[in-house]
Amino acid sequence: MTSGVAIVGVAQTCYEAAKDHLAYNELVYEVVAKLLRETGVKMADIHSQITASQDMFDGKTISSMSVNEVVGGYLKSEAKVAADGLQAALYGAARILSGSFEYTLITAHAKESESRRPAVTVSMFDPFTQRPLGLHDAISSGLQAERYLHVSGVTEENMAELSRRRHLDAKKNPLAQRAGDFTTKQILESPQMAGPLREMMVSPSSDGACAVLLASAERASAFGKRAVWITGTGNCTDAYWTERDLAEARALELAAAKAYKAAGIRNPAKELDVAEISARCAFEEPMYADALQLFDGDPRAWIRQSAKGEGIAVNPSGGAITGNPTSVAGLTRLAEAYLQVSGQAGEHQVAGARTALAHAADGICGQGHTVVVLRGNSGN
Amino acid sequence: MAKTDEVIRVPFLMKMEYRYALGAYASRFFQELKDHGRLFGIRCPECERVYIPPRPVCGICFVETGEWVPVSDEGVLVGATVVRLPFIDPMTGERRPVPYGMGIIRLDGASTAMYHFVDETDDAKLKVGRRVKARIRANRKGNMRDIECFELVD
Amino acid sequence: MPQKVAIIGTGQTKHAAKRTDVNIRELVNEAVTRALIDAEVQLDEIDAIMIGNMEPFEGFMFPEHWAVEGWGGYLKPSVKFNTGGTVGTTTIAASYYYIAAGIYDTVLAIGFEKQSDGHTQTAITTVGDPVWERTMMAGAVGNFALMASTFIAEGGVTDEHAAKVAVKARHNGARNVNAHLQMPDLKVEDVMKSELLSWPVRKLDMCPQSDGAVAVVLTADHLAKKRCARPAWIRAVTTAHEQQYMGDSPKRLAVMRSQTAASRRLYKMVGITNPRKELDVAEIYEVASWAELAMYQNLGFCEPGEAGKLIDEGVTLMGGELPVNPSGGVLCTNPIGATAMIRVAEAALQVMGKAGEHQVPNVKTALATGYGGNAWTDAMILSASF
Numbered sequence: 001m002t003s004g005v006a007i008v009g010v011a012q013t014c015y016e017a018a019k020d021h022l023a024y025n026e027l028v029y030e031v032v033a034k035l036l037r038e039t040g041v042k043m044a045d046i047h048s049q050i051t052a053s054q055d056m057f058d059g060k061t062i063s064s065m066s067v068n069e070v071v072g073g074y075l076k077s078e079a080k081v082a083a084d085g086l087q088a089a090l091y092g093a094a095r096i097l098s099g100s101f102e103y104t105l106i107t108a109h110a111k112e113s114e115s116r117r118p119a120v121t122v123s124m125f126d127p128f129t130q131r132p133l134g135l136h137d138a139i140s141s142g143l144q145a146e147r148y149l150h151v152s153g154v155t156e157e158n159m160a161e162l163s164r165r166r167h168l169d170a171k172k173n174p175l176a177q178r179a180g181d182f183t184t185k186q187i188l189e190s191p192q193m194a195g196p197l198r199e200m201m202v203s204p205s206s207d208g209a210c211a212v213l214l215a216s217a218e219r220a221s222a223f224g225k226r227a228v229w230i231t232g233t234g235n236c237t238d239a240y241w242t243e244r245d246l247a248e249a250r251a252l253e254l255a256a257a258k259a260y261k262a263a264g265i266r267n268p269a270k271e272l273d274v275a276e277i278s279a280r281c282a283f284e285e286p287m288y289a290d291a292l293q294l295f296d297g298d299p300r301a302w303i304r305q306s307a308k309g310e311g312i313a314v315n316p317s318g319g320a321i322t323g324n325p326t327s328v329a330g331l332t333r334l335a336e337a338y339l340q341v342s343g344q345a346g347e348h349q350v351a352g353a354r355t356a357l358a359h360a361a362d363g364i365c366g367q368g369h370t371v372v373v374l375r376g377n378s379g380n
Numbered sequence: 381m382a383k384t385d386e387v388i389r390v391p392f393l394m395k396m397e398y399r400y401a402l403g404a405y406a407s408r409f410f411q412e413l414k415d416h417g418r419l420f421g422i423r424c425p426e427c428e429r430v431y432i433p434p435r436p437v438c439g440i441c442f443v444e445t446g447e448w449v450p451v452s453d454e455g456v457l458v459g460a461t462v463v464r465l466p467f468i469d470p471m472t473g474e475r476r477p478v479p480y481g482m483g484i485i486r487l488d489g490a491s492t493a494m495y496h497f498v499d500e501t502d503d504a505k506l507k508v509g510r511r512v513k514a515r516i517r518a519n520r521k522g523n524m525r526d527i528e529c530f531e532l533v534d
Numbered sequence: 535m536p537q538k539v540a541i542i543g544t545g546q547t548k549h550a551a552k553r554t555d556v557n558i559r560e561l562v563n564e565a566v567t568r569a570l571i572d573a574e575v576q577l578d579e580i581d582a583i584m585i586g587n588m589e590p591f592e593g594f595m596f597p598e599h600w601a602v603e604g605w606g607g608y609l610k611p612s613v614k615f616n617t618g619g620t621v622g623t624t625t626i627a628a629s630y631y632y633i634a635a636g637i638y639d640t641v642l643a644i645g646f647e648k649q650s651d652g653h654t655q656t657a658i659t660t661v662g663d664p665v666w667e668r669t670m671m672a673g674a675v676g677n678f679a680l681m682a683s684t685f686i687a688e689g690g691v692t693d694e695h696a697a698k699v700a701v702k703a704r705h706n707g708a709r710n711v712n713a714h715l716q717m718p719d720l721k722v723e724d725v726m727k728s729e730l731l732s733w734p735v736r737k738l739d740m741c742p743q744s745d746g747a748v749a750v751v752l753t754a755d756h757l758a759k760k761r762c763a764r765p766a767w768i769r770a771v772t773t774a775h776e777q778q779y780m781g782d783s784p785k786r787l788a789v790m791r792s793q794t795a796a797s798r799r800l801y802k803m804v805g806i807t808n809p810r811k812e813l814d815v816a817e818i819y820e821v822a823s824w825a826e827l828a829m830y831q832n833l834g835f836c837e838p839g840e841a842g843k844l845i846d847e848g849v850t851l852m853g854g855e856l857p858v859n860p861s862g863g864v865l866c867t868n869p870i871g872a873t874a875m876i877r878v879a880e881a882a883l884q885v886m887g888k889a890g891e892h893q894v895p896n897v898k899t900a901l902a903t904g905y906g907g908n909a910w911t912d913a914m915i916l917s918a919s920f
Binding site: 023025054055056059060061062063064065066068069070073074075076077078079080081082083087090091093094095096097098099100120121123124125126127128233234235236237238239240243250251254255362363364367368 | 535536557582583587588589590591593594595596599600602603607608609610611612613614615616617618624627628630631632634635636637657658660661663664665771772773774775776777778791792795906907908
């Protein structure tokens with residue numbers, strides 16, 4: 001590939017319930033400094049930056065203003081997407097493919113600890129008919145879970161099995177927030193959130209940041225095995241949550257089809273070695289894995305298999321369910337997919353991983369989806 | 381169904397609570413202000429600019445900042461105005477009283493400037509180039525309002 | 535090789551202080567429908583949609599998700615941007631890069647704001663850093679007054695110069711059917727006698743708060759030539775940011791580092807050495823009368839200290855050597871999430887020869903700028919040929 005885009009490095013903070021000791025610029029500088037140190041790239045050579053954050057979570061109009069200096073934006077071309085950081089990565093890749101930039105630095109940040117999630121997320125809902133009901137995103141997720149369980153036959157026990165496995169895998173990821181060897185009983189008996197969802201089936205409130213450095217083919221050649229190619233991308237927006245069947249993820253099917261086609265993938269379940277899927281809630285994972293064609297048939301069978309660690313490796317990092325902030329979660333998936341196919345995932349490395357998928361969801365009940373397929377330079 | 385030209389607007393009051401972390405740099409600045417009533421900036425080792433607010437990195441040189449340096453509680457007005465337009469203050473949810481004086485103030489020893497109140501509401505007196513001095517409160521809490529305002533001193 | 539990118543159609547709503555006759559979904563739909571008709575493009579020919587909006591102004595997170603049917607985004611790729619006043623140009627820049635990269639061929643870019651749904655001055659005050667700046671922030675007016683004071687202190691501009699800019703904008707706006715403020719009879723004395731909001735800024739020196747939306751259809755060269763007799767080509771795009779805090783560039787308006795850097799970079803990209811002579815029209819994000827004067831110098835239309843002379847000599851009036859904001863500019867229309875994109879749409883109308891009553895004759899090269907956040911700049915050059 002001579003005209004492609006590669007990831008040449010990633011950096012993440014550890015994910016925590018509350019990073020009370022860090023201001024936003026310090027939080028993001030931590031990952032930027034780490035990324036520059038590890039890649040050896042100088043900020044003077046980076047002229048393009050895309051950041052991702054949400055004004056409502058940050059409690060600041062133009063939330064990127066807190067970080068544009070520490071991402072090296074002075075007199076340079078920084079732009080902010082008000083969506084998941086994986087969308088920022090797609091835009092960053094476009095900037096490089098346009099021939100205008102050789103590098104693009106992508107960052108995403110959020111500190112969910114600084115606001116009250118229900119007060120923030122109520123503002124996603126229809127102002128005329130839904131906000132008066134006091135809706136927030138835990139409630140809409142509960143409604144969606146109820147609908148998905150009804151249609152798919154997936155049970156609360158299935159969700160607990162999957163959640164148990166992801167929290168167990170997270171023990172091997174030093175950056176993970178909520179990790180542990182929990183029993184399904186503990187998960188099923190954790191406090192009820194909404195509908196069938198229990199606390200241990202939903203991502204906890206999380207603070208953190210992630211950075212990814214994208215490079216042109218020419219620049220990437222100097223990075224050897226640490227350069228990982230973006231071979232396919234897709235993005236799609238669905239109807240508003242009350243105007244579609246919440247048991248389906250049609251937008252994700254379309255986004256994935258586009259990414260697979262570009263990457264030349266015909267049978268994702270066989271050809272992908274790892275999938276990092278943004279699932280804040282346990283039921284989202286089988287729903288999204290289905291839309292991504294990671295299994296065929298009964299989601300209950302896939303859950304039982306995946307919970308035993310069989311089949312395609314899904315969320316070996318533990319996944320978003322163990323705690324990744326809004327806006328950051330999808331970029332974290334990309335960083336983790338990168339670590340896997342470049343053989344740098346440490347204790348949670350999937351042996352021989354060469355092709356990986358990263359996914360992000362945006363909006364109420366996954367209204368927007370983004371998919372990226374990566375391919376490493378060689379097996380490991 | 382009745383035909384109507386009347387349009388309806390739905391009120392929605394948002395009560396947003398945040399708990400902002402100051403971080404290492406602001407914490408140190410405000411601790412010093414609270415304990416000793418003194419103001420500090422942080423120097424870029426490369427271009428030697430002294431930054432207020434202090435920060436982890438000099439955006440111009442993109443190098444980590446280094447030494448903390450004291451700056452004066454006196455400075456000069458780089459910009460000045462008397463605000464007369466009332467608006468809802470997001471810090472309180474209440475209408476902020478007007479008029480009040482404001483300035484962009486560069487403290488002696490600092491390279492950057494800060495926005496603050498100036499105790500003057502006469503447009504003829506509140507002018508760019510005039511010298512100002514911080515009125516630091518006796519009872520300090522460790523935030524920007526520990527500087528009550530600036531006053532004209534020349 | 536990157537694809538060349540052209541604008542082949544635009545659409546704007548009728549901008550107004552309060553569009554209580556429509557909700558966000560319907561407001562956006564109005565602009566999108568007009569843009570698709572103008573470009574003679576069907577929705578199924580649009581590959582992706584890019585949206586700019588500032589959530590805190592309406593108190594609405596992901597308003598574009600709620601309004602998806604209004605802008606035709608159902609089952610299409612889309613991405614939302616939020617960079618303050620610049621967001622409209624940021625969104626066009628993104629559309630440009632995606633098409634240049636060959637990822638999409640045809641993109642619909644949308645900017646909107648329904649300021650009357652929220653509290654504008656309050657949302658602008660929360661631009662201030664919560665720890666360092668917010669208790670002292672005084673909305674857009676106080677901020678611009680402070681900035682203007684730095685500029686006046688440098689010398690060369692008076693209240694009368696600012697008033698002349700305000701009058702120019704309102705007279706131009708009176709010939710633009712979509713403009714919010716329509717004041718064909720405004721006089722310099724009226725501006726100078728209008729209410730003092732915050733010295734030196736008077737009511738008529740300031741932009742209004744508007745409800746409005748804009749949509750722009752951009753496409754790759756192989757389609758542009760087929761679809762449009764005279765497209766507006768995007769020749770170059772750039773962005774320059776500032777440092778983190780408001781006081782980091784103390785002179786703010788008098789010396790706008792980002793605008794100087796961005797414009798010089800842009801001129802170099804297209805080979806412009808004398809912007810006043812080589813540009814045929816400029817649609818700039820001026821926010822206040824005083825800002826436009828400062829931007830004349832920052833954008834290189836004149837030497838520092840000569841901005842007053844430029845307006846006195848009528849250089850930037852309709853019929854002048856370099857008309858600035860024939861649309862009436864931000865001083866007539868300011869739905870924040872749309873404002874910068876309106877600059878691009880208006881520059882495109884000029885290049886395409888479709889500006890109607892506010893058309894500048896024979897426009898070949900146009901400048902459009904966005905301004906926002908901590909005094910940062912987006913800028914682009916539109917041209918009749920590539």
